[in-house]
Amino acid sequence: MTLLRNGEWSDNDAWRLASNDVPLDHADGSYVIALDQFQQMDSMEQSRRSGIMLNPEDDVYALQDHLQSIQLVAINFPKYTDGRGYSQARILRTQLHFSGEIRALGDVRPDQLLFMMRAGITSFQFEAAPNKQTIQQILTRFKANYQPSYALPIAG
């Protein structure tokens, strides 16, 4: 796993993804849990959770009342051609005013990074290590764009 977060590369990360291998009651707050798992918890338990994963079909507004305690929203892209995550990220940033980390995971591809960043995603989890030079180029190539409120990442 390779992570690009706020423009910095890293091979380690405090967040772990809850899966079937880790029973939920053993997964502490450092685990990212899926929204549907989160929704089945009582409010006490929910308040101890700070990492949530959205799948494409999830309603991002379901997080509305919980964003105080959430630090990371992971947006899952099971297939890079499924663009729902872009709208989820955009709504999180501009309508729900979430200022924590939004992370793309799943089928994350270098040529999508610029679009993802502009939609509000700040970190990217790659299954296989990508070519860092290619990514640098992709992120700095465009100095102009036609959607000023979807800001370009800082050049460089």
Added chain:
Amino acid sequence: MYQYTEYDREFLHARVAEFRDQTERHLAGEIGEDEYKQLRLRNGLYLQTHAYMLRVAIPYGLLSSTQMRKLGHVARVYDKGYGHMTTRQNIQYNWPKLEEVPDLLSELADVDMHAIQTSGNCIRNTTTDPLAGAIADEIEDPRPWCELIRQWSTLHPEFNWLPRKFKIAVTGALSDRAAVQVHDIGLRLRKNDAGDTGFEVFVGGGLGRTPYIGQVINSFLPTQHLLTYLAAILRVYNLEGRRDNLYKARIKILVNAMGIDAFRDKVEQAWANAADSDDTFTQEDIDALKAYFPAAPELAGDVQQPDQMFSNPVFNQWYQANTKPHRDSGRRIVYVSLKAPGTPAGDLTSEQMEEVANLADLYSLGEIRSTHEQNLVLAHVPVDKLFELWTALKQAKLATPNLGKLTDMIVCPGLDFCSLANAGTLAIYDQIYQRFDNLDYLHELGDVSIKISGCMNACGHHHIGDIGILGVDKGGVEWYQLTIGGHAGNAATIGTRLGKAIAKPDVASAIERLLEAYVALRENEESFHDAVKRLGTEPFKEKVYDTAA
């Protein structure tokens, strides 16, 4: 017309560099076939039956003479010397080589052209009325709005991976020549009682295998809200449109599954939620765009009608069929027919492109429009230059006087080029053309449209032709399904299937019988569409199939 700024050029050259890099990484094995396909489609590059096909965008169908010359150059250098105009006002090249496409795109960028978003599941080239800014029945010129939409939709970060392709059409005239009701979003400029300008917004129209006429989602959207409202529709579609089935992924399926009222509620909610957090534009922005589209300079009121109108019957026939009144009586709108006998519908050669560019410089303020019926328009021709222009067009085989007539068919490329097609269309076009090559008969018949598609995807718009022809494959044999009564204008109508499919050699004969029925049954000047509306399909069906039996 709109002039690129340094900012636009900077953007476009970055896009060309990006695609060059993507192509190199693909050829080096770093980007796999599937992913490269998605990337190249968003740069207009398809893989067809024999070769790659590049679809170059002509934003809202408007070209300068310089751009047209470049298209001719591209056809000569990178293709086999011709190009094909599409039903979405774009141009297609059928034989580019993959490794040369980045250079080709770079040459286009030199004249502010590109192939961005002419395919792929994203917002496609916005289309409009080819007579915009010239015809009298206009409420407002739609082209500044088209340019606003073009810029906003170009590489929009949120809407580049939609469930399916997305097409927007805009009209500013009372009479709709942009078929706005068969688009994912159709926009019709209108004035309210207070005299303010707004858009009537249609959503969920489309042809393809499940044709729908668009429904009104907003009867008067004040113009300043255009982009936020479009974004709200796109966002609802992006999040809720079906992604499990290619054939049910268009917005028309979502709108019809939800019902227009529920869909409208969703959009209104999304719109209210977004407030002004998404892209907006100022009055200064749109005023600056409007300044790029000034009215044609007014000519002195006493410009002489050409004498040849009365003395030359061939010229007169062309004048009647291929020209229309301009809002300035000193000018005339001229259609350039791309449906000459013996040439594929909508094709033009490098030499013809260059000639049209020259004629545009001489007679039409250096600009050219493409139409969704696959013809060209020179919109501002001084009346006293018409005969000179006609003489030159005739020389270039661009003056066939058949605009709106039976041989002015819309034809998709069909089985000869397209890997989706089930049946050939070009041979059917030829067959019909040869049967009805008598111009006097065509003029007597009046305006009747034939639209031919080689498969269900309906690129030839067969659903909205007076006569629609759909190619189908039955056990490896090509058959043709006829529909009649379709209509693309203000009251858009999906045609009705006439009966069982017709064998390939019999199509022109079936059309002939259909027209015999029409001529026998029409009252006075009744149009084909009105005759079918009044009589239903039955009398036509009897004529076509009884004789066949």
